[in-house]
Amino acid sequence: MKRPRALLIAEAANPEWFSVPLIGWSLSTAIAKETDAHIVTQIRNRDAFVRAGLKEGVDFTAIDSEAVGRRLWKLVNLVRGGQGIGWTTETALASVMYPYFERLVWKQFGDRIRAGEFDVVHRITPLTPTAPSSLARRCARAGVPFVLGPLNGGVPWPAEFDRERRREKEWLSYVRTAYRYMPGIRQTYRHAAKVLVGSRFTLGDLPARYRDKYIYMPENGIDPARFWQTVQHRSDGPxxxxxxxxxxxxxxxxxxxxxxxxxxxxxxxxxxxxxxxxxxxxxxxxxxxxxxxxxxxxxxxxxxxxxxxxxxxxxxxxxxxxxxxxxxxxxxxxxxxxxxxxxxxxxxxxxxxxxxxxxxxxxxxxxxxxxxxxxxxxxxxxxxxxxxxxxxxxxxxxxxFIWPVKARQVVSLYARLCNVMPLKDSPIAQ
The missing domain is CATH 3.40.50.2000 (Glycogen Phosphorylase B;)
Incomplete structure (x- = not known):
């Protein structure tokens, strides 16, 4: 079977950062080793991609969405309430600025997608389920499967920790479920071929009518080159x-x-x-x-x-x-x-x-x-x-949970989607 040709959308992907950008980098580059892939990321990640040995224009494309992004990030820092807190507010505002990035992606790659240069388009980041994707509808019209995720979010604050919730300035989390009524959310899930879901909470948070499209796969993974040691337990001492x-x-x-x-x-x-x-x-x-x-x-x-x-x-x-x-x-x-x-x-x-x-x-x-x-x-x-x-x-x-294993699971999904085979989700945990 031929290697799938994949366009990987990872707006947040950076090997020198942590959290979501590190996940975006790790999964997209692991998938790229198993496919004929091209990664699309935001321009702020370009230098890190080059330092890691990837060639711009060959392995990846950096999209410059700073015309909107720079202004909105100033707003994020103004309203979130402080550094390292107000994450729900940051995510909500990031979801507002993300559609501009996708618009630029389609402007640059839309003709190639319609021409059949890619077997599958996969949006890896953002990880939040609150960010709609116009690419889902456009890819569906072009006859190219669109994969979304892994998505994670929607974990409620335990009721017993409302004081901590307020200390974190998570005011927007009280009305977070309103995202379901945002323009484009429903059509994103309607037009996606498959949605990778990173947690059981998120699985229950997504629109139930598309349940047959959801596949459970925790988003985190391990780079064996970064975590290669083994603990040596001692029987003495504390x-x-x-x-x-x-x-x-x-x-x-x-x-x-x-x-x-x-x-x-x-x-x-x-x-x-x-x-x-x-x-x-x-x-x-x-x-x-x-x-x-x-x-x-x-x-x-x-x-x-x-x-x-x-x-x-x-x-x-x-x-x-x-x-x-x-x-x-x-x-x-x-x-x-x-x-x-x-x-x-x-x-x-x-x-x-x-x-x-x-x-x-x-x-x-x-x-x-x-x-x-x-x-x-x-x-x-x-x-x-x-x-x-x-x-x-x-x-x-x-x-x-090492990235090569997770990448092979995802690529197995690509292969079955691209060949219009009955989809049995056995390689990815249900």
Whole structure:
């Protein structure tokens, strides 16, 4: 069977950034290795693409949508309420500016799509389901399958954490479902051939009438070249835990310190906290107030390539975040054999099983603190529970979540769409 010719739309794709841009880069370039592909991205990513060895005009095209984008980003920074907060507001405004980018994409590639130069068009980013796509309708009219996703979003704030929701200035999240009435949303899903969906929450949030088009595939993956080490567990000394993430209320680093306080004071547990954010001073004060300095290390911001060095010195990832769409850090820990302890909600709750880690039920702040306290106390006296899951977690990521594996799943979908074969979605988890 011939290699599919794919036009990959990844407006946010950058190997030097993190979160959505890193996902856009990783998935699009992994797919490109399996297909005859051309990647379309935004001009701000061009230099990073070139530094990574891709040739402009051959491997990728950079679209200059800054005429609209620059102005709207100024508005985003003005109304979101501060750096690193107000993510729903940022996503909503980004969804407003995105159609201009797609208009420029069609202007440059529309004739080639209509001429049949591409077997499939796949919009990889934005990941949000709130960004409509005019390309879906245009590709359908041209007779070219349009694939959307993986999409993620729509994870509700737990009712018990409304205070944290307000501290994050997530005002727009109260009316987020209104996106379903935005112009172009319904026709996007009507004209898409298939939609990759990154979480169970998102699956339930999308229009039910197109359910037969949806395929479940978590959006996060692991680059084996970036996470190649393996943790070396020690049977002596304290249990070693890590927390990796932005230091903001919903990530729960403060809940972790509260849950672990007695174990830290007794010397049976240590915690490495990797990340920075507005809660850093609060965490420093907690460490000082309770005399935890010998057991807690606040690393601050650490370059991506150095995070695995710290994780590999730890036994578990203790991550009490209460609102993670994807939970990429959980996969990163598992890839190294570091066993996750997470809240059973949203992304982490979907990624972790009883064979690969530990889950604490979602509930009130007191419930989560109590649940983490109990799990951590048990694991400090029962290391075997950690060690028995370590290799299982690592192999699970290697078999299911490295980017080459995910790319082959997507390309299998392309091949069946392009050849008008009955679509059995077995290569992608349902």
């Amino acid at each position: 249990l070693r835990a890590a927390f990796v993430g932005r230091l903001v209320p919903y990530k729960g680093a403060d809940m972790l310190l509260e849950a672990a306080r007695e174990l830290l004071q007794k010397g049976t547990l240590t915690i490495d906290i990797v990340g920075d954010g507005p809660m850093m001073e609060e965490l420093r004060a907690t460490v000082l107030e309770h005399g935890l300095g010998s057991a807690v290390t606040l690393h601050g911001w650490v370059p991506n390539e150095k995070v695995q060095d710290i994780l590999c010195q730890c036994d578990i990832l203790a991550f009490p975040s209460i609102r993670e769409f994807g939970g990429g850090v959980v996969l990163e820990a598992m890839a190294l054999g570091v066993v996750p302890v997470v809240v059973d909600y949203a992304g982490p709750g979907e990624l972790v099983t009883s064979d690969t880690g530990f889950k604490v039920p979602i509930g009130t702040r007191a419930d989560i603190v109590s649940g983490f306290r109990a799990v951590l106390a048990r694991l400090t006296t029962s290391r075997a529970e950690v060690y028995n899951r370590s290799e299982t977690a690592r192999l699970h990521v290697q078999n299911e």
